[in-house]
Amino acid sequence: MIRNPEQAALARALLAERLFNAKRTHLVRLVGVLFFAGLFVTLGVVQGDRAWATDYGSLATYLGLAAGCVAVAAKSDRFGAWLTLAPALLDMPFIYLVQRGQYATTPSPAAVAGFSLGIFSLLLAIAALSSTRWQLWASAGSAAVWEVLLQAEAQVSVGARVAAVVILGLTAFMLVYASDRRASLLVQTSRREKLAALGQLSAGVGHDLRNPLAAIANAIFVLRRRLQKADALSEKVEEPLQLAEREVAACQRIVTELLDYARETPLELQPVDVKALLEECAGLVRLPANVTLKLEVPDGLPQAPGERDRLRQVFVNLMQNGAEAIPPERPGTVTVTAAAVARELRVVVRDDGIGMDAETRARVFEPLFTTKKDGTGLGLAIVESLVKQHGGRLTLETAKGQGAAFTVALAR
């Protein structure tokens, strides 16, 4: 299981929502059971309609348990979490009992069994509101068992029994799919909100910091020149001076990256010659001595609409990342390939470096996430946001020890 704070927070939110839904569900169930008990009593006992005669004992027990669920779920979240299983553990067996109770008097047990299939599907949908994946599958299993029992006793054909199981299975499958999809949308939404907040914050901070940093950088430069002129640049002075220069440059880099990230101006798209661009980018990458950068880009690629400076930022970033993923003690290669595939122009930046494990892989585009000692954690987040602004896709293939391949797919 990959656990990071973001996912843990999300899991908590999902649990809280499930508990809330479960409480509402118990109430709805109670009302439903009351309605049916009333119907049975009115039609069976008062009107004397024999088709509505049933096992009143189990109906009363069911009513009591349903009311109990409401009371317990309202009191305690700990038991409430387990009561999300109530549809599977309580409703389905009792529906079986109540429905089977009618067999003695109903003209058509098969019809009762068929009707139950509808109730079971409905219960499954209700259970999906408060169930996790395995709970939902358990509910579906329980529904299938009771339904098949009802049908067997009504002597329904085997084909119909198989069909009932398939229908319940498919229903469960769709419900699981829908709830998974919802969870992944929630992840995306929460990430987008985080990004938006970060964007606003960094734009504000970045603008405020840039001027003071420029003033400091200028002052340090003046200091160095004046010391130089006075012939006072000894080693004693040089060391702190260099430290200050280096650190100011680092601050400026961080501020620039933050502001890049928070950039709000829309892109100005123009046709870009990707081969020329990639060649230019290759020249801008700071390559360690042990790393070779190979460009395998064919002539005659179609042009892609883009903002040249921004695309350059994308590719330089990816190439630099690739070069930095190769451990300094062994030689390595960063290979850049490009091809026109279908309606896209795909550029792949592949390195044979250390690769990433599943946890890093999952968070690598998250802003402020970094594995580098002096990284800002914004590089790949910026790359992803820029590629998206271009209407393109950024995908990553990697495994621990297997290197990494980033694919930028641009519409052409």
Place this chain on the structure above:
Amino acid sequence: MPHSQPRVLVVDDDPGVLKSLELLLGDDCDVVVCDSPRDALEVATTSPFDVIVTDYRMPHMTGAEFAHALSERLKPTPYCLLLTGTPNEVKPHMPGATELVMVLAKPFDPDRLLRMVLQVGRLGMNRRAVPAA
């Protein structure tokens, strides 16, 4: 020679940056600083400058608008260098853009700015030497 150094006017609304630019350029140029483009227009029209270094985002007017206003009042217009944190906002067709000799994106290398100002300043001093016909 009374004026062997280029005369530079620096316009920036941030007092820290203004002071640091004064220090940076002050050793090699005659520097006058101004923290508002409105005042700077006054200063520039009353005494001659070879180079003007201006910020882009300022109250009342942008650096480009400042250069434009200057070019309407003063011929020949001093060479204008623009410093900006948002180089994308400076478009080639905006008023005043043609007056800008150079647009430097922040963060800029102080050494580079100094060399640029000195080079452009030399041009300005040469122009000054030949009286306008």
